[in-house]
Amino acid sequence: MKVGLFIPCYINQLYPKVGIATLELLEKLGVEVYYPTGQTCCGQPLGNSGYEEDAKGACQIFVENFKEYDYIVGPSGSCIHHIKEHFDILEQTEAVKNVRKNSYELCEFIVNILGKTNLGASFPYKVGLHKSCHGLRGLKLGSCSERMDDYYSTEEELLKEVKGIELMSLTRKDECCGFGGTFSVFEEAISVKMGKDRIQDHLDNGVEVITGADHSCLMHLDGLINRNNQPLRVMHIAEILNSCI
């Protein structure tokens, strides 16, 4: 099994430690991981802003970088969702179809492809899970509060096995944090208000660390937490799953 590691642009530049944790975690699980150099971005910021035509170059580079791999794994549900849903703007060659089909968000790859949930991690903190929308409602990493399906959560399956962790329950289980890519700047007031409300929910429920499978949401929440000096921190789920504390 040849796995290509996809590190989204903002993680590469701003959160290298999330990329490192992802790589180390996959290697720990015995996966043969390759990191194609020359990666840029999946093009989502452009698509969501209404400029998907301008993202074609980025999408092509993505396909070129990853077309040889059996699986493409990345620590961001939103980017993976974009590849699967919105690479329809490219000509649907075999390479494009394969890349779309074989792209996996990290947690779903570990649980559904590798078939593992206990990764030997320990993390003795009170943790709140932020279920990012594109992972949850787009990739179906879990059941959604709006739908009447049986309950499941891919991230919780992994977190439950972490030694010492206390998973805190939230009042609003899966409400959006308000990041939304360029929404965060073009609809600044609402974006900030949504983020503040999400954080308050975690605080009200005794959370010490907010985690999730999408660091862009966490970046937005972290920006608010740091500005307002709140007693919380954010960590990508890969960092927790790679922890031995």
Added chain:
Amino acid sequence: MMSHSKLAEIFNKDEAKVNWHDKALWYVREKRDTAAHHVKGWEYLRDLASGIKANVLSNLDNYLVEFEKNAQSNGIEVHWASNAEEHNKIVYKILTQNNATKVVKSKSMLTEECHLNPYLESKGIEVIDTDLGERIVQLAKEPPSHIVLPAIHKTKEEIDVLFQEHLGTKPSNGDPQYLTNEARKHLRDKFLNADVALTGVNFAIAETGGFVVCTNEGNADMGVHLSKVHIACMGIEKIIPREEHLGVFLRLLARSATGQPITTYSSHFNKPAPGNAIHIVIVDNGRTEQLSREDFRSSLSCIRCGACMNTCPIYRRSGGFSYNATIPGPIGSILSPGMDMKKHSSLPFASTLCGSCSNVCPVKINIHEQLYKWRQIITKEQKQPLIKKTILKITGMVLGRPKLYAVLGISVRWMLKYAPRFMVYSKLNAWGKSREFPKVENGNFDQWYKNRKNNG
């Protein structure tokens, strides 16, 4: 015209009110969840409803003709209006033919869309909205801010003051019981003296030529039973093929809208009582055009339950008026650009594309996907802010060139790390108004990976 983001920013100046508005609507969303949980096969019911509506939209011409024929044979008069102006003229003509000057109206978003009230008032007709929420916003000279809960933006204290001014009530500190009783007395008088009753239509049944109007207050029945003439206004998309399909839609509608198992009144109108008349006005007003847009066709399946508004984290925190459209919220944001793209060009961007709207929609309209699609069209067809356009075009160019991207990545990281705070957190930086940037670490992932490889 102000954009959604600007109006939302203004609404957010009063955070306590935003919290109150958010909680009021979230309460309705949770009631909906509980009600849906009590229906076995809820998701199957949604599939069924979605399928029936898809069939309707594919065969709309036939169903409309079938409906007209059956309605006429029941003694109902059918009128066709291609736009709002024609609709209003037809209604006015019926009123003049019946020497009517006083009209009572139950809730109808279509007549809001056609701006019927101001049109009739300009002709000297008194139009009284009889749904309590509608009456409240009518007295306040405001449009509804929500399609099911028209006065949800008003607190009971505000309504107290409004009623003191218009209905001569005593100050009651916002006592809902007292205020409702006073409204009832006021409306009772209007019902008794009305010449014509106007209603909307929730479902028009092709098979029978009858139609169903859902209300919680019984105001549609009250108006209709006390008047000699009933005018019902409907958009062409309100058709359902058979009476048995009501079993699907009535179960979904009230649960999705307010979490009730069924609306208090589901009134069936099939033929006029002896000596009375029923008129149906069937309105297009841009719907055929929307039907022709393949990506947006299913938006016409909407049964106006308002669930997408109650669940939308943006609607709850920006208020209905921030959309500046007859139908606000997620569904309005995919319908309105089809009516007037220039006016409503900011609406498809008033979303994080979280997808909650599509998940609650009882007829499974892929609302968030249509928002994404409108964005692609609007940036091409409508003038965009120069800064936004330039930044995104350049971003696209950079992301298509890995070497340039690598250099720029390093520059941005350098700037975030070393540039003075007043420069990074300037007025131009919307991110930094209320948020910190991430603390930049030494090196990016590319550099770390290269070092690791070099060190074996």
